[in-house]
Amino acid sequence: MASLRWSGLAALFSVGCSLAFSAPANPVQVDFTVKNGCAELAWRSDGLALAAQSAGLPRAEGGAGAVWTLRLQSVQDAKATLDLSSRDQQAKVEPIAGGYRVSYGPLVDASGGRHALELMLEVRSEYAAFAVTGSLRNGTTAWRVVEFAGPVVGGLPAQLEQHPLLVPYGYGMQVRAVPKEPTKPAKRAPAWLAAGEGVLELKADYPSYEASMPWLALTGEAGGLYLGVHDAQQAPTNLVVRHDAATNRLSLRLAHPLTVAPGDSWALPKTAVYLYRGGWQTAAKFYRAWYDRACPAPATIPWVKQSSGWLLAILRQQNTELIWDYPSIAKLCDVADERGLNIVGLFGWTEGGHDRWYPDYQPDERMGGEQGLKAAITAAHQRQKRIVIYYNGQLIDQGYSYWEPRGRAMTVQEADGSYAFQSWQKYLDTPARIHGLACLASVDWYQVLLNLALKAHRLGADGVIYDQLGMTAPMTCYAKGHGHPVPAVVYGADRTRLLQRVRDHMRTVQPDFLVMTEGLHDAVLGSVSLFHGCVLGVFAPTTAEVRHLQGAKTVFAQFPDLFRYTFPEVLTTIRNPRPMQERRTTNYACLFGMRHEIETRYAADKAYLLEGKMPAADAYANMVSKVTVSAVQSMSPAEATKYLRTMVDFQRTHAAFLWEGRFASNLGYTIDGPATLLARAYESGDRLAVVVWNPEKTPASFQVAVPGYRLTEAFEPERGAVDPAASLGADSIRLLIAVKAQ
Incomplete structure (x- = not known):
């Protein structure tokens, strides 16, 4: 393999960078370089190498093992897989306008076996950045392609104190160090997992609660390195960071989950590689500029922008315990008024209660019946309250009559014929409910969600929340009859289309009808006008997390600025599963422009809100998702209520x-x-x-x-x-x- 030499670079022009190319020494070698006035990219079989003209920017030296990898899955046995990589291939390199085309095929595995797969990649200079596009054709009969990872940028010094890694994990995360050993996943931070001898891997799946955008960046005072997918379809992408302890080097890669069947082809969406000068905001603006050209504008609703936050109320729990009936919605409005909140979210408002009997949502006669619910919503409107009705966007209760045959037919099916599911248990003394995960590509499931939105409108609600649809990561569905190829990657572009179709239809019914979901990512910004935050950076902050914002040393630090700056018009609630907001939480929400939230889920929450009764230490002992009693006890009910109301009035004055x-x-x-x-x-x-x-x-x-x-x-x-x-x-x-x- 030819040695790599970095040449001098031309000056940066105001409209971009001048082009220059160095011809490959051998037309069948993989190595070639593409230059612009800002940087030089070298394509190597073991990873992209990068160098910038400006001092202080990250420098990549390759050495990641491969510049791309493919994973194949047997058509006959989904458990049988085969990995291919660039390091085992011969390549043909030819110049094209602005760069080079590199072609591989037939592809060879590590044992020398040949496969009728053809891969073509094109690398061009685009102004100050580089763009990688390409295509893959599967000419085999026995294999489907289930993942393409690349291009891989390798050999980056792990100098994270000088060049923190920004990952759009939730609202945003800074990686400031690499642990010496694998770590366990946590609700508020991802895990570093073992990925080989001395190698740790950090992965975030887009779109999901893990990755809210498909890009990441190494940052620094002088500038940084941006690596991102620019795909108008917003298809699934895995953001992958690896650290090799032996060399203390990082590699960055973007992996695409696929299902390219024999005889089919796939186009690699544009991958942008950008060595930029300036603060991290330069990278955010670079992504946002592309987004504005390619994707629907974020859905905004005037009354939502003027909203202070919401009171989330579970009326009937999973164990059928009744906490609030329909007439007591008036009391919920009292609670919201006292705190200045203008939205009331009604969860568990049905016969089955919360997380039970989905997706059959019928008003409960024991709670006041449909007319009682309508009357309560009308009365809330007279008090200037907005009402949001809860539906789950993906769960189908397997323990309810709806499951057979309708529910099963709409559920994601695994390769072995089983059905994807989630288990939800609210009380320790009550059995968990098992729910199938609906396939979002199913036309029938779209009709279910649309009908539920129309039902909420008939009840008088101002909007709906489809729970969990901003949370769940993409997966593969092997079921027939859903309207997608078999198999297909779902919870990607299908989710975007589903919510957009619901939103577009509801706009013809009520233009300012609100669609919410739990979680947060940019693949649904065209339809979701308010997110129920449940991602890193949106949770009520702990003392340690505040310290991390202040600069305390840590492996991970939440960095809410990342998403907030990239999409400043996008609104989310803070996630605060308590019947009060601590002063710290209220201030944090104000600092970052999040809407406020208090939640009443259990009887002890109701007693706190209506009677000012502090919960005892064991008040939530029987609950699986417990309220942090020490947080509730940190302020008196009167103090907590007053401070939240004072803050809301302050924000309204300076809206x-x-x-x-x-x-x-x-x-x-x-x-x-x-x-x-x-x-x-x-x-x-x-x-x-x-x-x-x-x-x-x-x-x-x-x-x-x-x-x-x-x-x-x-x-x-x-x-x-x-x-x-x-x-x-x-x-x-x-x-x-x-x-x-x-």
């Missing part, structure tokens, strides 16, 4: 920034003060506001400067107008407003 302004993250201002202070900016016309939060237990002094602007005033939720230079109290928020200088 031009805090609800309608453009989130600018840490851009546009400087702050001189303790490193423990957290600050974020919001833009509104010719004004910029800076929100400063002091999470500590003691006051803090600071100064904010906004270059090109003039600071005019400052406000706090509990004190109103304040001196901008005054110290900021413990666990308090201040909003400083600046006007562009004339």
